Amino acid sequence: MEIRTTTDEDFDVFVDTVHTAFGLFPGTPVEGGGLWWSALEADRCLLARTQDGRPVGTAASYAFELTLPGAVLAPAAGVTAVGVLPSHRRQGVLSALMRHQLHDLRRCGEFLSVLLASEAGIYGRFGYGPATYTSRLTVQRHKAAPAVPRARGAVADPADGSGTGTVEVLPRAECGDIIEEVYDRYRRAQPGALSRPRRWWALRAGRPPISPEPRYVAVHRDEDGVPDGYASYAVGEFAPSRTLTVDETIAVDDAVFTALARFVLGHDLVAQVVFQHVPPGHPLRWQLADFRAGEVSGDTDGLWVRLLDVPRALTARGWFTDGELVLDVRDPFLGEHGRYALTVRDHKAECVPTDRAPDLSLDVRDLGAIYLGGTVPSTLVRAGHIRAHSPGAAAVADALFGAERCPLCVHWF
Numbered sequence: 125m126e127i128r129t130t131t132d133e134d135f136d137v138f139v140d141t142v143h144t145a146f147g148l149f150p151g152t153p154v155e156g157g158g159l160w161w162s163a164l165e166a167d168r169c170l171l172a173r174t175q176d177g178r179p180v181g182t183a184a185s186y187a188f189e190l191t192l193p194g195a196v197l198a199p200a201a202g203v204t205a206v207g208v209l210p211s212h213r214r215q216g217v218l219s220a221l222m223r224h225q226l227h228d229l230r231r232c233g234e235f236l237s238v239l240l241a242s243e244a245g246i247y248g249r250f251g252y253g254p255a256t257y258t259s260r261l262t263v264q265r266h267k268a269a270p271a272v273p274r275a276r277g278a279v280a281d282p283a284d285g286s287g288t289g290t291v292e293v294l295p296r297a298e299c300g301d302i303i304e305e306v307y308d309r310y311r312r313a314q315p316g317a318l319s320r321p322r323r324w325w326a327l328r329a330g331r332p333p334i335s336p337e338p339r340y341v342a343v344h345r346d347e348d349g350v351p352d353g354y355a356s357y358a359v360g361e362f363a364p365s366r367t368l369t370v371d372e373t374i375a376v377d378d379a380v381f382t383a384l385a386r387f388v389l390g391h392d393l394v395a396q397v398v399f400q401h402v403p404p405g406h407p408l409r410w411q412l413a414d415f416r417a418g419e420v421s422g423d424t425d426g427l428w429v430r431l432l433d434v435p436r437a438l439t440a441r442g443w444f445t446d447g448e449l450v451l452d453v454r455d456p457f458l459g460e461h462g463r464y465a466l467t468v469r470d471h472k473a474e475c476v477p478t479d480r481a482p483d484l485s486l487d488v489r490d491l492g493a494i495y496l497g498g499t500v501p502s503t504l505v506r507a508g509h510i511r512a513h514s515p516g517a518a519a520v521a522d523a524l525f526g527a528e529r530c531p532l533c534v535h536w537f
């Protein structure tokens with residue numbers, strides 16, 4: 125088998141192959157209406173061919189910026205379009221593509237790779253771990269009365285959504301620039317968020333709100349009229365019970381989020397509101413007077429993270445508490461093994477090779493899972509995946525790896 129980067133000449137072969145692998149037809153808009161593959165770049169696409177030149181497998185990556193804890197923006201390769209023809213599966217084609225791609229990415233200086241997994245069983249063996257999580261929150265409108273914020277003093281607290289901003293509803297087609305700009309402000313402060321390169325909006329690649337699929341967009345503006353949040357939504361059929369589904373609620377701060385949530389929950393002729401992509405521990409549920417008004421479902425993994433260079437990745441992110449840990453990291457897929465002393469002082473980490481006895485022994489996939497602060501290390505210790513060599517090591521890791529807020533990735537790619 126031969127694996128090569130595609131060129132403009134064989135890019136259409138790549139597109140045909142990935143569509144056959146996914147059981148789709150090229151030109152068929154995927155959910156959301158956009159041609160998702162139009163944002164791919166030929167020189168970031170790999171095509172696997174058999175000895176006789178037949179194309180059988182594909183993998184590609186986008187150049188994204190990923191927001192790390194501490195509002196650090198880091199380059200990250202967004203792996204996508206991974207597919208092997210149904211006739212050639214379970215013969216090692218994907219394994220060969222993954223190995224080739226990981227080495228390519230490293231050669232290009234990447235230290236982080238991320239993806240959204242079509243199935244959860246595929247990518248752990250290649251060193252990826254689930255690092256963000258989401259669920260749906262379905263709120264029955266007749267029970268959606270807001271809770272009175274208990275921390276509010278004599279002065280109105282903007283976090284209760286009673287600020288002086290305004291909300292205007294616009295059709296998706298009229299507010300592309302606004303939502304692009306708001307998303308870009310938002311993602312710079314949200315751990316786990318990815319950039320949406322400008323050409324994605326121009327190409328309408330991806331899912332709402334990027335794609336042209338009809339949507340209403342509730343745009344929130346601050347008191348100076350500057351857009352600072354939006355909720356993109358669609359309202360379903362009247363029968364059996366009318367549902368307003370919010371694709372994304374994007375807000376530059378909690379007060380704006382609260383105002384937008386109140387706005388959609390106040391929509392007439394709707395029985396329930398479904399908020400998609402709600403991360404664990406989100407305040408929205410606590411902002412309802414009746415805690416059972418919101419029902420959580422569809423709990424799933426979001427962004428998977430793979431560290432390509434452990435010291436670089438660990439020193440890149442921001443840290444919120446001082447501490448020290450010796451990490452013994454195995455990378456079975458790439459046949460590597462390293463032991464690192466991680467020392468955090470004043471929000472910055474140093475990470476250097478060491479011979480000292482380890483505090484934690486872990487697989488690189490588990491380091492990926494805890495890297496953004498969305499998976500608690502002690503959960504993986506209790507699950508039997510991370511080995512803690514002393515009683516306090518897991519607690520130190522829990523404190524160290526935490527982020528300022530739960531990581532979240534709403535970008536589909």
Ligand SMILES: CC(=O)SCCNC(=O)CCNC(=O)[C@H](O)C(C)(C)COP(=O)(O)OP(=O)(O)OC[C@H]1O[C@@H](n2cnc3c(N)ncnc32)[C@H](O)[C@@H]1OP(=O)(O)O
Pocket residue numbers: 145146203204205206207208209212213214215216217218219220239240241242243245246249
């Ligand atoms: C980021 C993204 O693009 S996600 C999209 C992934 N693509 C798809 O879901 C499209 C449909 N599926 C496919 O094209 C293929 O089945 C692929 C790409 C998932 C797997 O390709 P293959 O060439 O069959 O994988 P390969 O033979 O290299 O398998 C490697 C290992 O992964 C395992 N594996 C492969 N696919 C799966 C799966 N879907 N679930 C669980 N394990 C899997 C194999 O059993 C094998 O295990 P082993 O090393 O213990 O023997």
